[in-house]
Amino acid sequence: MTPPEATAPVGETGRMTDTSGLSPERILDVAEETIRRYGPTKATVVDVARALGVSHGSVYRYYPSKVALRDAVAERWLARVSTPLGEIAGSAEPAPARLRRWLRELSGTKRRMAREDPELFDTFHRIATAARGVVTGHLDILAGQLALIVADGVAAGDLVADDADRAGRTLLQATARFHHPAHVAEWADPALDDDFTAVIDVLLRGLGAR
Template identity: 55%
Template structure:
């Protein structure tokens, strides 16, 4: 092994090992072996296999949020930003699933085991969307009393387009049209029509 063993290096090795062996066959020993260290060295950074798997899932879910952050803070009409944010959430996950379906399935499997990590991710998404909704209320674009509750409802209403449980449906040629139909309902509700 060259260089200092960091949590980030362990996570990178864990991702590579998961890609090769899958979540059912990957062990901490496999991760340590790929790093050229003892499994005890991995345990210095992650106290057990579950903590390592949670960290891998969390890292993956954080990547999904990266392209969403700029949409939250840009200076544009909130209606436009919400539509773009929801579409970006959908296309980011669809691209990940399409680019490497086996790895996507692996991450989804890890995430479903890590309920606390998924719950935190969902609340992060709700918080981001709620900021845009609140901005729309301040600008007079929306007639909404509870931006946080509205954001949660919008994420629930659009689950088909971004939740990995629906990945098998993402190759539907009508998916984009269906998204626009759902978006029109959400927009009308936000604007109090």
């Protein structure tokens, strides 16, 4: 029996459409381009389907609504930030140095995205802001990665913290100026790197870093 994704449904014009190459990743690739072209409020599932050359029903098989599709786009965009950070969090580097590198990577990634394509950065920030559940999950991932580093540091005697989870979330909140898109207008400040270093130094001293 032919699987649903391999069938060729009738498109909106009455012609058969080939969905054999359709996949969640392919849909998200085109959805990102469509959102960039039309904007997050005007882009529709029909626009994405048209760009893919399939019926909108074919897209709905993977993403049952416009909200679900936008959430998936936001989740993938945020994963581009959190995935490399996860590799740093899980490395064998001493916790204080690892913590400093993780926070620099987060700040540097966000600032680079905003600098290289400010329009796209703003677009995806608006999408992510609307997908509150996705953003909450993303922040939980980031705080969890920081908590892992802190817990490793405590175990090695390099850091002091009564609650690694709370410490991880506090570190994320305390450095928001350097990575949260709400502060994007401040990222061109020539003194930002010096301010960032000063904040990290204070935070590490607060954790009793050796």
